[in-house]
Amino acid sequence: MSAKKKPELLVTAKNLDEARQLIHSGADALHIGGKEYGLRLPGHFTLDQIGEATEIAHQNNKKVYVVMNALFHNEMLIGLDEYIEKLAQFQVDGIVFGDPAVLMIAKKVAPQIALHWNTETTSTNYQTVKYWAKKGVTRAILARELSLEEVIDIKKHVDIEVQVQVQGMTCIFHSKRQLVTSYLNYTGQEIKNTSQERGLFLKEHKRPDERYPVFEDPHGTHIMSAEDICMIDHLGRLIDAGIDSFKIDGILKSTDYLIKVVQYYRIAIDQYVNGNEITVTTKDIQKIQPKNRPLGTGFYFKEQYY
Structure with missing residues (x-):
């Protein structure tokens, strides 16, 4: 049996x-x-650290993509040209963006850098992907709300790379406002650290066992899913469909946990593309999974209602 195309x-x-x-x-x-x-x-790199990380990656024949998926207001455009020019000097392998401002400036000052389109929620059909491909995008990062069949159908109809998330939590709400701080102000409580490190979460009265991580940063308030996506049992269908990149999101996860998860997915991908049976499963990841983070398959196998 010939080897299948190996996804990133x-x-x-x-x-x-x-x-x-x-x-x-x-x-x-x-x-x-x-x-x-x-x-x-999961953490923030200075420009110099991005350069160092890129050098480390390239020494090992790996790639670095710089995430620039913020919601841009006018003041954020100041210095954007210089930032992207610096990324070009580092020879990063791609920029992840959602706002067209990033695309326009990148094409002007660093046309050699690959552009990965990621709007989080609106990358839901192949015609939209084709639109951005005509603008120079080389990869579409699909919405997490798509079913597996929708993902496969999009890949069939487009000529650029397609990326999906296979592991980790997802964002279910974002506001530019500091909602947690506003709530603490309203209730007269002392305002403490509201960043990722604090470990804050929301829960519903009717479903108290479900915990939704929440944190604030300069970009606003972020509420994350109550469970982690885990698609290791279904990699075969994604590989057969020709999906180009599988993402593991490590936000709010320890390094030790991420290392093990990456190793499991490395084994699974390599086994499948070489025609062998996958010997790692969700049960293996469950053994190292934080107890308050159940595993699921997101919307890959259930209908999303808007």
Whole structure:
């Protein structure tokens, strides 16, 4: 049996040490970014650190994509040209964007950098993907609300790379406002740390066992899913469909956990593309999964209602 096309295994990294370890654990590419322009990253890299991470990756024949998926207001455009020019000097392998402002400036000052389109929620059909491909986009990062069949159908109809998330939590709500701080002000409570490190979460009265992580940063308030996507049992269908990149999102996860997850997915991908039976399953990941984070398959196998 001939080997199948091997998809890229992509993972987020929160700092340089984690980036090194994830590369050596089997990741093909990294998602990193800075606090200026990146949303919902597990950690923030300065420009110099992005350059160092890119050098480390390239020494190991791996890639680095810089996440610039913020919601841009006018003031955020100041200095954007210089930032992207610096990324070009580092020879990063791609920029992840949602706002067309990033695309327009990148095409002007660094046309050699690949552009990965990621609007989080509106990448839901192949005609929209084709539109952005005509604008110069080389990869579409599909919405997490799509079913598996919809993902496969989009890939059939487009000529650019397609990326999907296979592991980790997802964002279910974002506001530019500081909602947690506003609530604490309203109730007269002392305002404490509301960042990722605080470990805040929301829960419903009717479903008290479900915990939704919530945190604030300069870009606003972010509420995350109550469970983690885990698609390791279904990689075969995604690989057969020709999906180009599988993302593991490591936000709010420890380095040790991420290393193990990357190793499991590396094994599974390599086994399948070489025609062998996959020997790792969701049960293996369940053994290392945080007890308050159940595993699921997101919307891949259930209908999404808007």
